[in-house]
Amino acid sequence: MPETAEILQKKRLLQERRRQSRAYWNKAMRKWHWISSAICLVGMIVFAVTGITLNHAAQISSEPQVVNQTAEVPGKLMDILRQQPEEGDHLLPVEVTRWLRRELAVSTPPKPAEWTEDDVYLSMQGPGVDAWLSIDRESGEVEFEQTSRGWIAYFNDLHKGRHTGTAWSWFLDIFAIATLVFCLTGLYLLYFHAQQRRMTWPLVGLGFVLPLLIAMFLMH
16 A cells, blocks of 8 residues: 555656646747747748749839949059059958048948959949949049849848848848747647647648649649
């Protein structure tokens, strides 16, 4: 009889530990679910909207705005340009970048330009914008052209990570990890509540099978 009581006591302790462990994980998953959803909220809205605009890019047309500017590098700055290596990838001299900012209101990115014996070429692409700058090393003639494709193109490029730089690339990685946490904790909560909601797994299965069938049979 004492042995039976001891076994029952061990079972109760085991059940209590399981209950506590389950309560702990449920609390932790709910906590990480709302934290990840808060982090992802704005990003998911932007990515959902830009997913629609990208899917209908052919129907959403915009007129590109093209800006052309020309100028001539002063003599003192030409001396600085001629002193630079003839070929290779090098940064523009600080004096030249300051002059470009004053003369053409152009802020050059901190990236190497392509130097040749005849000219200097700098590509300045960004989200929604294509731009380039050319400096003739003999005559000092400067030509700048910028093509802006509008706000929709800007956000579409953010969606694709096109010409967005290192900081945005890091943001996309962090956003992707937060989204995975949001989805996996959501899956756990679905599993936890599935017994009270009979349509849980049929709906999850539909979310998996439907895109799979479309990809297999309806893509041309």
